[in-house]
Amino acid sequence: MAMRYQKATVLWTYHREKPGLYEPSVEQLEAWDDELAEFYDSKLDQEMLAADIPVTKATRSQIVALAEVSNGGGSARIRVRNACRFYANTVNLI
Numbered sequence: 001m002a003m004r005y006q007k008a009t010v011l012w013t014y015h016r017e018k019p020g021l022y023e024p025s026v027e028q029l030e031a032w033d034d035e036l037a038e039f040y041d042s043k044l045d046q047e048m049l050a051a052d053i054p055v056t057k058a059t060r061s062q063i064v065a066l067a068e069v070s071n072g073g074g075s076a077r078i079r080v081r082n083a084c085r086f087y088a089n090t091v092n093l094i
Contacts (some may be wrong), residue, residue, distance in 0.1 A: 005036060
């Protein structure tokens with residue numbers, strides 16, 4: 001199965017969610033990729049386009065990674081919007 005997000009995003013966010021698990025299986029990582037997609041995908045492209053962020057696998061992965069650490073009270077839309085705002089305001093700084 002092809003992952004929806006880049007490997008680094010899946011690994012980093014999985015480890016953040018389950019910091020004590022050091023030997024995840026391929027199936028666990030694929031399931032995590034599915035969980036991320038289920039939570040974020042319905043909001044992701046729309047918010048990225050609204051923020052003038054090109055929609056690619058790489059940028060979608062970066063926004064999901066940022067959304068995982070963004071404030072938003074559990075709401076995917078708010079977390080993605082905050083991630084997009086941060087990305088758009090910082091992508092050219094470094």
